[in-house]
Amino acid sequence: MNRQIIRLAIPNILTNLTVPLLGMVDMYLMGHQDSVHFMGAVALGGVIFNFVYWGFAFLRMSISGVAAQTFGRNDQSEMALVLERGLLISVTGSLLLLLLQVPLAHFSFWLLEGSAEVKAIAQDYFFVRIWAAPAAISLMVMYGWFLGMQNALYPMAIAITVNLVNILTSFIFVQHFNMQAQGVALGSVCGQYAGLLLAILLFFRKYRWIVPHFTLKIAPLLSHLRHFLDVSGNIFIRTLFIIFVFTFFTSRSAGIGDVTLAINSVLLQYLFLFSYFLDGFAYAGEALVGKFFGASDRKNLNKTVRLLLKWGFGFAVLFTLGYALMGDTLLQLFTEQEIVLDKGSNYLFWVILIPLASFGSFIWDGVFIGITASKAMRNSVVLAAVFFFFLPFYLLHPYMGNHAIWLSMVLFMGSRSLALTLMYPRITKKF
Numbered sequence: 001m002n003r004q005i006i007r008l009a010i011p012n013i014l015t016n017l018t019v020p021l022l023g024m025v026d027m028y029l030m031g032h033q034d035s036v037h038f039m040g041a042v043a044l045g046g047v048i049f050n051f052v053y054w055g056f057a058f059l060r061m062s063i064s065g066v067a068a069q070t071f072g073r074n075d076q077s078e079m080a081l082v083l084e085r086g087l088l089i090s091v092t093g094s095l096l097l098l099l100l101q102v103p104l105a106h107f108s109f110w111l112l113e114g115s116a117e118v119k120a121i122a123q124d125y126f127f128v129r130i131w132a133a134p135a136a137i138s139l140m141v142m143y144g145w146f147l148g149m150q151n152a153l154y155p156m157a158i159a160i161t162v163n164l165v166n167i168l169t170s171f172i173f174v175q176h177f178n179m180q181a182q183g184v185a186l187g188s189v190c191g192q193y194a195g196l197l198l199a200i201l202l203f204f205r206k207y208r209w210i211v212p213h214f215t216l217k218i219a220p221l222l223s224h225l226r227h228f229l230d231v232s233g234n235i236f237i238r239t240l241f242i243i244f245v246f247t248f249f250t251s252r253s254a255g256i257g258d259v260t261l262a263i264n265s266v267l268l269q270y271l272f273l274f275s276y277f278l279d280g281f282a283y284a285g286e287a288l289v290g291k292f293f294g295a296s297d298r299k300n301l302n303k304t305v306r307l308l309l310k311w312g313f314g315f316a317v318l319f320t321l322g323y324a325l326m327g328d329t330l331l332q333l334f335t336e337q338e339i340v341l342d343k344g345s346n347y348l349f350w351v352i353l354i355p356l357a358s359f360g361s362f363i364w365d366g367v368f369i370g371i372t373a374s375k376a377m378r379n380s381v382v383l384a385a386v387f388f389f390f391l392p393f394y395l396l397h398p399y400m401g402n403h404a405i406w407l408s409m410v411l412f413m414g415s416r417s418l419a420l421t422l423m424y425p426r427i428t429k430k431f
Contacts, residue, residue: 002307005284009311011152013280015159042181044118044261045125047250048108051243056093056137058235059086060144064283065369066231067148068290079149080213086141094134101130112251115258121181128185135192142199147287154202158195166191234374241385245412248390252405260402263344266331270351271358271409274319278359281311282366289370298428301371305424308363316359323352350406357410360417368420373427380419388415 063086070078097104105126109119139158146154170187173179179186253264285308292301323330330351331344368377389412396404 004288005281005304005307005311008147008150008152008284008287009280011156011280012147012283013277015152015156015280042122042125042184044112044250044254045122045129045181045185047112047247048105048126049129051108051247052097052104052133053136053140056090056140057239058232059090059137060140061235061239061286061365061369062232062372062374063141063144064147064286065290065372067145068150068287068370069148069294069372071149072291072294076210077213080210081215082148083141083145083210084214086145087138090137090141091134094137097130097133101127105130112247112254115254118254118258118261125181125185128182129188132189132192135196139192139195139199142196142203147283148290149207150287150291151206152283152287154199154206157202158199161198162191162195164191165194231372231374234378235369238374238378238381241381245385245389245409249405249409252393253402256402259339259343262337262340263331263347264402264405266340266344267347267351270323270330271354274316274355275358275362277319278312278315278362279366281308281315282362282369284308285363285366286369289367290372291370293371302428305367308367309360312359312363316355319355320352323348323355347402347406350403350410353410354413358413358417360421361413364417364420364424367424368427371427373423376420376423376427380416380423383419384412384415388412 063082067079067082070082105123108126109123112119139162142158143155146152166187168187169190170184173183173186177183249268250261250265254261285304288304289301292298292304327348328341328345330348331341365377368374389408392411393404393408396407400407
């Protein structure tokens with residue numbers, strides 16, 4: 001079983017690690033501009049796209065679990081329909097985003113805190129990067145479906161292509177054409193469309209046999225739509241609350257000040273680095289748990305869950321030790337701004353706590369997606385956000401300042417881990 005987990009986890013880890021690497025490169029490029037405002041602007045603009053793209057992340061997660069179950073049942077017709085439903089939603093949603101980009105931008109920057117200088121740069125970034133939406137959202141569907149088919153190599157190849165093209169073009173636009181924030185935004189657009197083109201080519205290379213199962217008839221598309229929408233709806237709400245937490249984190253950092261925004265934006269990259277690494281095992285869990293659940297194989301399902309948690313804990317310990325040993329280097333990798341380096345060192349210990357507090361939430365997410373227990377996922381995040389993030393922050397911020405937002409983040413991640421651990425035995429009794 002460990003061999004199967006590693007076979008799926010390693011490509012997913014390589015896939016996921018390119019995502020925080022990309023954010024780190026953007027932060028590096030902006031951290032070496034002539035003002036701290038560029039770092040904050042890209043972070044603030046990125047918050048909007050986190051909100052938008054994470055809002056559509058339910059497509060990847062729900063399709064992954066549902067597709068894995070159809071794979072376990074060897075239902076080829078439903079495999080095709082799962083992909084078709086997801087692509088129809090992604091195309092419709094992304095076109096609406098493009099049509100409504102101006103009011104979306106006005107509302108977002110009205111809602112978010114930040115200085116006038118930061119917001120002006122962030123708007124330039126937004127109106128370039130928004131054109132990546134159709135490709136980015138469609139790729140979420142393709143990633144989820146490939147993973148449901150127990151294929152982690154294709155998402156890895158696509159994601160590496162997306163991010164390598166993104167990094168290369170961002171460097172060219174920023175360093176050689178002096179496009180600054182607009183340059184990293186245009187790099188994102190180039191990367192996403194390069195990835196979509198590769199996804200289409202890979203699909204026809206291996207899954208051409210599924211094309212005859214596609215249909216334009218309404219009845220087959222609606223046949224299992226209710227279950228798909230139930231799972232997707234709960235995951236959407238769950239994702240929305242996670243977006244609220246991270247959007248609030250960045251927006252409130254901007255409200256405290258441009259330097260605090262820069263510090264928190266840099267340190268948050270290390271949370272993302274760990275989360276994307278461990279999500280490689282979570283994605284392996286989605287595929288394997290979904291397959292065993294679809295095949296009604298309780299023994300292998302439970303064995304998979306136990307092994308995934310052991311892997312998660314082991315890497316949490318390694319990351320904790322690594323962050324503790326790196327110390328001030330965590331900040332120095334991204335910026336030469338002396339004020340950021342000086343004040344940022346006061347918050348480094350929160351980053352050290354993140355891996356042990358959060359590993360359970362990432363692993364359990366993969367397990368719960370595999371068994372399509374989306375209601376429990378929704379409830380755990382809503383409770384954690386309300387009672388362990390927002391409530392502690394508002395109670396403690398007057399006394400702790402920026403430390404309060406980091407403490408709240410640690411409590412949020414830890415409470416999610418605990419809630420899902422307690423929910424799992426009750427949910428699997430029905431299996």
